[in-house]
Amino acid sequence: xxxxxxxxxxxxxxxxxxxxxxxxxxxxxxxxxxxxxxxxxxxxxxxxxxxxxxxxxxxxxxxxxxxxxxxxxxxxxxxxxxxxxxxxxxxxxxxxxxxxxxxxxxxxxxxxxxxxxxxxxxxxxxxxxxxxxxxxxxxxxxxxxxxxxxxxxxxxxxxxxxxxxxxxxxxxxxxxxxxxxxxxxxxxxxxxxxxxxxxxxxxxxxxxxxxxxxxxxxxxxxxxxxxxxxxxxxxxxxxxxxxxxxxxxxxxxxxxxxxxxxxxxxxxxxxxxxxxxxxxxx
Numbered sequence: 001x002x003x004x005x006x007x008x009x010x011x012x013x014x015x016x017x018x019x020x021x022x023x024x025x026x027x028x029x030x031x032x033x034x035x036x037x038x039x040x041x042x043x044x045x046x047x048x049x050x051x052x053x054x055x056x057x058x059x060x061x062x063x064x065x066x067x068x069x070x071x072x073x074x075x076x077x078x079x080x081x082x083x084x085x086x087x088x089x090x091x092x093x094x095x096x097x098x099x100x101x102x103x104x105x106x107x108x109x110x111x112x113x114x115x116x117x118x119x120x121x122x123x124x125x126x127x128x129x130x131x132x133x134x135x136x137x138x139x140x141x142x143x144x145x146x147x148x149x150x151x152x153x154x155x156x157x158x159x160x161x162x163x164x165x166x167x168x169x170x171x172x173x174x175x176x177x178x179x180x181x182x183x184x185x186x187x188x189x190x191x192x193x194x195x196x197x198x199x200x201x202x203x204x205x206x207x208x209x210x211x212x213x214x215x216x217x218x219x220x221x222x223x224x225x226x227x228x229x230x231x232x233x234x235x236x237x238x239x240x241x242x243x244x245x246x247x248x249x250x251x252x253x254x255x256x257x258x259x260x261x262x263x264x265x266x267x268x269x270x271x272x273x274x275x276x277x278x279x280x281x282x
Contacts, residue, residue, distance in 0.1 A: 033250035041246050053247035057255075065252055067226050068233035072212055073259065075143055075229055079150035080207040084200055086151070087158030092188050094159065095166035096174060106163070109156040121220050124149055128221055141223045149221065150211050158203045165199040166192060201270035209260060230256045 025044075033041055037050035057065050093099075094106055125140070128149075132139025139145055169192060177187045193200075215231040222228055225236075230252070237249040264271065 030250045030253055033246060034254045036247055038247075053251040056245070057248040057251045060248075062225070063233065063236065063248075064225060065233065065255075068228050068230045069256070071143060071227060072230040072256070075146055075150070075218075076208045076211045076259070078143070078147040079154065079211045080204045082147065082151050083154045083158050083207045084204050087155055087203060088162050088193065088196065088200065089188070090155070090159045091162035091166050092192060095163050096171070096184075106160070109159055113156050113160075118216055120153075121216060124217065125220055140221060141227060143222075143227070146218060146221050146229075149217055150207075150214070153217075154207045154210055158207065161203055162196065162199055165196055169195055198270045201267040205260075205263060205267065205271060208263060212256070212260060 029041075029044060032044055032046050034053055035049045035051070036043075036046035037048040037052060038046070057063070094102060128140040128145050131145065132141070136142075137144055138148060173191055174187050177191055182190075212229075213231060214229075215235065218229045219232045219235075222232060225233070234249055234252045234256070237245040237252070
């Protein structure tokens with residue numbers, strides 16, 4: 001009976017346990033390093049707990065952690081908001097309107113997503129240098145310029161994601177609203193956008209995570225410690241010539257994960273609903 005139970009369902013529990021261990025291991029390791037009194041990374045569970053790493057993180061003048069935290073919030077929220085809004089507007093146009101170049105435009109967006117952002121660093125740097133001379137507010141070294149760069153790298157994926165969802169909404173809703181005298185703007189904001197709320201939450205979460213985790217573009221386009229984002233700033237703790245402060249680095253990474261966790265908890269139902277509907281309707 002035990003062998004039959006393992007063949008039917010037991011192996012699934014075993015696979016689930018292995019997956020949970022693999023997922024939680026990095027989290028437990030970072031938490032242990034953050035609260036370790038010695039900053040020792042050789043142990044999964046520290047021998048002595050302490051808040052010394054957090055104190056070092058907050059009270060080191062050359063490492064303005066809260067400035068990096070604020071910069072990351074501004075960049076993440078700005079890029080996610082614009083990406084979701086413009087992505088939804090573009091997805092509505094590609095899904096509901098018929099115009100010349102529609103299929104070519106969608107194919108071009110898909111083609112651009114093939115190339116990784118790392119290949120664009122040099123070109124983006126040169127563009128931002130020229131843009132700084134014309135429009136200093138959005139040029140090299142500004143958060144607004146970095147938001148525009150993130151917008152360009154994430155907008156294509158969000159358009160494809162939201163277009164697939166809009167395609168699943170019956171067009172009879174649009175036709176009924178048009179008969180009643182509604183405009184395309186009213187249809188979009190009052191009918192389709194509320195229905196697409198779960199998928200908007202998914203797009204917002206993905207855009208936020210991508211902007212928060214980015215290091216390559218932020219390090220190339222931002223200069224000065226007061227303008228760095230968290231990814232660039234925390235790197236300085238482990239980039240010292242003669243010492244690596246892994247304890248404060250882990251403490252900073254733990255605090256940096258808080259906005260994403262809070263965002264996921266707030267939008268949990270919408271995210272699960274959006275992912276489920278996307279898998280069924282896409």
